[in-house]
Amino acid sequence: MSRSTRSLAALCGTALLFTAACGTESDVPESAGGDASPEEGAECAGADGEYLIGMSQANVAEPYRQQMDDDIEAAAAEVGQFEVVFADAAQDNAKQVADVENFLTQGIDLLIISPNEAAPLTAVVERAYNEGIPVIVLDRKIEGDSYTQFIGADNTEIGRAAGEYVATQLLPDGGTVAELKGLPGSTPAQERADGFREGVAANPNIEIIAEGVGDWLREKGQSQFEAILQAQQSIDVVYAHNDPMAEGAYLAAQAAGRESEMAFIGIDALPIPSGGIKAVEEGRLSATFVYPTGGKEAIATAEQILVECADVDKEQILETELITQENAAEVYARNATQ
Amino acid sequence: MSVDTTEPTAEAATKRRRFVIPERFFTLQSYVALILVFLAAIVFSPRRGGEIVFLNSENLLNIVRAVSEIGILAIGMTFVILIAGIDLSVGAILGLAATGTASLLMVHDFGVAMTILIILTIGLAFGATQGYLSARLGIQAFIVTLAGLQVARGLARIWSGGQGIALAYGDGADVAPRAFSLLNSRTFNGTVPIPALIFAGVGVIALIVVRKSVFARHVYAIGGNERAARLSGIPVTRVKVTVFAISGLLAALAGIIHAGQLNQGSPNDGMGYELDAIAAVVIGGTSLMGGVGTVSGTLAGALLLGILNNILALNNIDSNVQLLIKGVIIVAAAGIQAFRSQQK
Secondary structure (H helix, E strand, C coil), X not given: CHHHHHHHHHHHHHHHHHHHHHHHCCCHHHHHHCCCCCCCCCCCCHHHCCEEEEEEECCCCCHHHHHHHXXXXXXXXXXXXXXXXXXXXXXXXXXXXXXXXHHHHHCCCEEXXXXXXXXXXXXXXXXXXXXXXXXEEECCCCCCCCCCEEEEECHHHHHHHHHXXXXXXXXXXXXXXXXXXXXXCCHHXXXXXXHHHHHHCCCCCEEEEEEEECCCCHHHHHHHHHHHHHHCCCCCEEEECCHHHHHHHHHHHHHCCCHHHCEEEEEECCCCCCCHHHHHHCCCCCEEEECCCCHHHHHHHHHHXXXXXXXXXXXXXXXXXXXXXXXXXXXXXXXXXX | CCCCCCXXXXXXXXXXXXXXXXXXXXXXXXXXXXXXXXXXXXXXXXXXXXXXXXXXXXXXXXXXXXXXXXXXXXHHXXXXXXXXXXXXXXXXXXXXXXXXXXXXXXXXXXXXXXXXXXXXXXXXXXXXXXXXXXXXXCCCHHHHXXXXXXXXXXXXXXXXXXXXXXXXXXXXXXXXXXXXXXXXXXXXXXXXEHHHHHHHHXXXXXXXXXXXXXXXXXXXXXXHCHHHHHHCCCCXXXXXXXXHHHHHHHHHHHHHHHHHHHCEECCCCCCCHHHXXXXXXXXXXXXXXXXXXXXXXXXXXXXXXXXXHHHHHHCCCCHHHHHHHHHHHHHHHHHHHHHHHHHC
């Protein structure tokens, strides 16, 4: 008897807490940040200042994001006034919120964030922005416009560049294409697929004969392409939404002894030993397209804001670059940070 | 295992050895550790203009806010572990609850109170079912809740179509009522985060339940010696089902808070949170063998983990190193417990 009363009491207590919370407070969100517009440039101490920059990364386990951090570190090392501290959320939204809070506690002068997801990070980024801290958002956006600059690449544009390359360079007389897609439901996968179709539309003799889903992963790219190889006798080009899946497809074709029948192209072109540029240089991939990290550009923007006290554009869209055997070694040397 | 069925106080049994650590130390273990970590945090805290950054009241409240979800899970987990069980499903239930909350508010246009009631009921029922399967059919809690973890994640994915559901606030259809955004705000002039307040409230209720209720005595009795408890007329099955139901209920509560704090419910939310909750319980001095442990220890354990994360982050220690340090602390806490049971 007493047990159930207690449990009931516990339940009611919890419910009470909720209602109590609801009662005490409704003005806070407004007063916390509603009308207070950030005073940009107010803290700009120019070239004589010392600046602490917080970089909140979504997940450094992804090589692309590690590269972003490396690019930022390398670029910041060139600016004497900058010290950058890094935090990794390991794909956990809640951890990334705490990371940004800790940055605010540390008293950062500028926040760079590549959010894990938009909605969960919006509130804390808004808080930073409303406290007058300039915010640079990298690669993935947040909701609303409480940030100073967004820097990212246009995946549709990159897909279109890949499609045009196939239509004009690899298969000017037409041919067949097998596509390996990224994780279903992710925006880049959708955009890289749509853009590619716009790009190849210029050449009506090109046909996309097979679509596999590789979830961005090398091993899934491999197993998916094994199946496609079984089903298709003639494939001229393999278009993968990222380099690891293209490499996986290459391995599958190699195992079937058919790798010389077709050309492999990917996207990302990370300047690391396991990345796409090396794969092009070593002849496994025919081409790859740079998906820029924006790290270097973020530090450049930070310099404009903090050191030069300049106003910056709300958006900076980065250009892709075609990597083929001709320029692979040169681009690798230019983009690599180590 | 000869463990006392009430709160551990027996010092008489430890007198056989010459070098003996007083039992009192073990019961205070987690508080001692918490104080040590707190002092260490003050010492190692970065300073800005003479101010100790760590002791900044906003920072301290941030810590409580950051551990509030894990802390609430850990309170439920304490009861489960006290009966020598384990609940691996709490992180997944949190994800299911967060997804369900977002879906009910955004897609189905339920009110805040109704949503909370439905989600808490789901958590309660989910936990109770696990408890029933474990207690009645005699399947190990580890297996039942491992299966429960998969089921809850699967349900959450089906519910949302695999996508996260973002919360937008406003009036009318297809937006969530503004009242729910309170979970993402602070009270008392914008200082105390609401999730921290709820965590504190749940903690106080649990402390009272442990101190005063017959239910808690039954929990300790079952954890100490289940057969003896059964023979002495304790309704073992009913108590076990209740324990898992509480754990499920609190996991659902944490899920509601999660959705409110992050403005989103996603089926991937709470991944691995069960392990952090177990860590908080173990650091709090609760024995995985059952029967020994306290809720207050768990609260100390959760805060200790929060302070640790915070001070390491304030000093910009690499997050991979943070994992190593957490591992060492968990082993140390468990090691002290092992020494304690040897001593008896």
